[in-house]
Amino acid sequence: MTESRDTCGRAHALTVISPVRAPWALFLEPVFALAQAVPALSRTARNLSFIHFAQWSLIRRIPVNGPPQHPEDLRYTHLLFASNFNGSWNQYIDAFSRILTLGMKVFWGSSYGFPGPIPTEPFKKYIRRNEFVPDHYYSAYPAATVTMIDSALSVEKEFRTLREIAADPDTTPEAFAASYRRFLTAVQRDL
Known part of the structure; x- marks a missing residue:
């Protein structure tokens, strides 16, 4: 059986990009800075032992990769969520929506079409619609959690x-x- 491109052993990658409503982009920057400056605010997420890594970022433009590409400003700021985790995709999304409910509302509540984290089925559909599967994913310790x-x-x-x-x-x-x-x-x- 071949693993999917977003899987390496026990580890899975998740990348979600969603367009942010205009006024919310200004709100998210200080929220990200506060979460980074005050580790206690992200303690619950850090204590979820199946998460290898999770990061939120704002994308305002596409960087130039050289000619013939030209600078490109996006019509909307986009929210990028990148994460690596153990377990199934469904378990991961369930944990995020049920354990980190407030965080999901604060971060993704800024994005167009966000249905809320609960109930989980509409949230899972939203994640699938905005998910980008990588062409390649690597884990240094694929057999380990x-x-x-x-x-x-x-x-x-x-x-x-x-x-x-x-x-x-x-x-x-x-x-x-x-x-x-x-x-x-x-x-x-x-x-």
Whole structure:
């Protein structure tokens, strides 16, 4: 079975571009700046362990790629949402609409045709209409989820400490045994 172009192992890409109603573009810039300056405002999204990455941006013009292309200003500012995640597309959109309901209203409420995040079926149709499937998508760790990678990094950090204790010629077998038990206790959730 061949994976779709927006999938690499367990990871999936999502890119959505929607036109923004004129007055809302001015409102979104300070909202993005505030969300970046005050991490607590995006804590819920950051705590969703299946999300690798999520970014909102405003597009006002198409950059020039060289001749014969000419600069092009867009008629409307567009909202670009780019994300990578684990799990199915339906699970991801369901989580966004049910857990981040207010955020979806604030960000996509600015766009033409946005039906609201709840109920989820009209929201999913809206996302599908505005979604762009990439020509290519790559994940450095296609067999791993974000949770698996975080766990591996936690184990590796604790293991470095245990390795230093083991390498110390003054460490007694009893001291190493105690350190090993502490290591196992510290990483048991991540194994």
